[in-house]
Amino acid sequence: MTEIDIALTARGRITALMLRHYYLYRGSWPRIIELAYWPLMQIFLWGFISQFFQQHSTLIAQAGGLLLAGVMLWDVMFRGQLGVSVSFLEELWARNLGQMFVSPLRPIELAAALMSVSLMRTLIGLIPSAIVAWLLYEFAITSIGPGLIVFFFMLLAFSWAVGLAVCGLLLRYGLGAESLAWVTVFALAPISAVYYPISILPEWLQWVALATPSAHVFEGMRAVMLENRFDWGHCLWALGLNVVALSLAVWTFVSAFNAARRDGRLLQSGE
Amino acid sequence: MSNAETNIPVEAIGLGKKFGEVVAVEAIDFSVERGRVIGLLGGNGAGKTTTMSMLMGLLTPTSGSARIFGKDASQRDAGALARINFSSPYVEMPGRLTVAENLEVYARLFGLRRPKDRIAKLARDLDLESFLHRATRTLSAGQKSRSALAKSLINAPELLLLDEPTASLDPDTADWVRRYLETYQAETGAAILLASHNMPEVERLCDDVLMMRAGKIVDRGAPKDLIARHGRQNMEEVFLDIARGGSAAPAGDVA
Numbered sequence: 001m002t003e004i005d006i007a008l009t010a011r012g013r014i015t016a017l018m019l020r021h022y023y024l025y026r027g028s029w030p031r032i033i034e035l036a037y038w039p040l041m042q043i044f045l046w047g048f049i050s051q052f053f054q055q056h057s058t059l060i061a062q063a064g065g066l067l068l069a070g071v072m073l074w075d076v077m078f079r080g081q082l083g084v085s086v087s088f089l090e091e092l093w094a095r096n097l098g099q100m101f102v103s104p105l106r107p108i109e110l111a112a113a114l115m116s117v118s119l120m121r122t123l124i125g126l127i128p129s130a131i132v133a134w135l136l137y138e139f140a141i142t143s144i145g146p147g148l149i150v151f152f153f154m155l156l157a158f159s160w161a162v163g164l165a166v167c168g169l170l171l172r173y174g175l176g177a178e179s180l181a182w183v184t185v186f187a188l189a190p191i192s193a194v195y196y197p198i199s200i201l202p203e204w205l206q207w208v209a210l211a212t213p214s215a216h217v218f219e220g221m222r223a224v225m226l227e228n229r230f231d232w233g234h235c236l237w238a239l240g241l242n243v244v245a246l247s248l249a250v251w252t253f254v255s256a257f258n259a260a261r262r263d264g265r266l267l268q269s270g271e
Numbered sequence: 272m273s274n275a276e277t278n279i280p281v282e283a284i285g286l287g288k289k290f291g292e293v294v295a296v297e298a299i300d301f302s303v304e305r306g307r308v309i310g311l312l313g314g315n316g317a318g319k320t321t322t323m324s325m326l327m328g329l330l331t332p333t334s335g336s337a338r339i340f341g342k343d344a345s346q347r348d349a350g351a352l353a354r355i356n357f358s359s360p361y362v363e364m365p366g367r368l369t370v371a372e373n374l375e376v377y378a379r380l381f382g383l384r385r386p387k388d389r390i391a392k393l394a395r396d397l398d399l400e401s402f403l404h405r406a407t408r409t410l411s412a413g414q415k416s417r418s419a420l421a422k423s424l425i426n427a428p429e430l431l432l433l434d435e436p437t438a439s440l441d442p443d444t445a446d447w448v449r450r451y452l453e454t455y456q457a458e459t460g461a462a463i464l465l466a467s468h469n470m471p472e473v474e475r476l477c478d479d480v481l482m483m484r485a486g487k488i489v490d491r492g493a494p495k496d497l498i499a500r501h502g503r504q505n506m507e508e509v510f511l512d513i514a515r516g517g518s519a520a521p522a523g524d525v526a
């Protein structure tokens with residue numbers, strides 16, 4: 001028997017999948033540019049809108065970066081979800097899912113790799129936007145303080161939950177459900193209260209909003225920027241809801257994987 | 272590499288799969304022992320790919336069990352999966368990655384500690400060096416086929432599942448692939464399960480053959496024995512007999 005030296009570890013397999021996406025992006029400049037393009041366009045657009053509002057609104061004048069911080073943090077949510085869903089779509093487009101799973105790879109490891117790739121993609125999009133906001137509009141996202149790290153990871157975790165749930169639907173319905181990858185997160189935008197407080201919403205919708213981690217994050221962001229205080233209540237709610245959301249999303253993804261194995265969709269996943 | 276050398280590569284016991292009311296595979300029994308090349312033959316829809324998918328853990332059976340090196344395939348045991356690999360023209364490697372990049376990713380999925388050494392060896396053996404750093408999607412059918420073969424050998428599998436490994440290849444490339452498989456099997460003692468529609472290929476490579484029709488194994492035996500039993504000149508004629516619903520005489524286990 002041909003002797004080869006192997007070490008079967010989950011970390012090794014997750015790294016392998018991250019390497020697969022690194023090679024994909026390294027060989028495709030349009031993909032890399034696209035990662036930063038939309039966040040930059042958002043910052044340009046909302047940056048000028050903010051400047052206009054600063055001259056006409058007392059509230060915005062008090063905290064000129066409120067809209068820009070909202071834009072950037074919402075982009076964390078949006079890019080984070082796309083990072084998971086589109087990376088999974090890459091495997092479907094390449095008809096690679098069957099190949100990957102004739103190996104010791106486990107579905108939970110694929111999920112971990114998708115989340116890791118999502119983190120990288122989100123940072124690639126966020127960092128240029130943050131630099132442009134600082135250079136053009138004199139707004140440093142870091143002015144939020146240490147809470148920024150909490151907000152970033154809370155939104156990212158929720159985006160992963162949404163992304164994994166979408167992957168589960170893609171496993172169930174195939175590429176016919178591809179558009180879900182692009183549109184799902186927008187359904188959460190109105191109730192996430194990115195640019196306005198939850199109190200603006202009708203009362204029944206406020207309860208729905210408070211069931212999402214993202215609404216708590218954006219309320220927390222406004223507390224920091226307008227009242228200069230870190231709201232632990234919103235932070236803990238976001239944490240708890242994220243634990244629930246991620247648990248449900250992982251369950252959905254693994255269940256969809258098992259259903260795909262039952263129904264024979266792993267080998268036909270590109271169709 | 273293995274810590275359970277005595278385990279049989281494949282044992283299928285009453286293995287079956289239904290999709291709703293459609294029976295794709297019906298309670299088949301067979302085993303594949305170390306060092307044997309077993310052909311899985313049958314017309315389109317006979318159940319060959321379904322059977323292979325169940326062996327690889329990509330499809331859960333509705334009855335019976337498939338054991339790979341003594342482990343239930345449906346449980347996707349990491350140790351057992353590390354000892355198998357497969358190749359099929361119906362699945363592809365990511366086209367935008369180069370051959371070397373793809374092979375490295377798969378090598379790492381299988382936990383190889385020195386993937387570049389293994390890739391270099393396979394590139395030499397399979398003559399991949401001239402296109403190793405080209406995007407996989409730009410390769411010719413023959414080059415893709417050799418790359419897919421390299422992927423299927425990346426972990427030096429003890430059990431190799433091949434679904435029509437020479438489909439759509441020109442005769443020269445197909446012959447080259449067959450010769451390489453013969454060499455690999457002779458050098459490593461690996462077990463090979465080969466699904467093919469190419470009867471000369473089956474006669475050349477296979478020690479034994481499982482003939483499938485409508486999800487059942489309807490005949491089995493060494494190619495020479497099957498030809499003699501059916502009173503035919505070659506496997507092509509035996510295949511046509513069975514595929515068209517002609518005589519079929521169940522025999523003992525292939526091993």
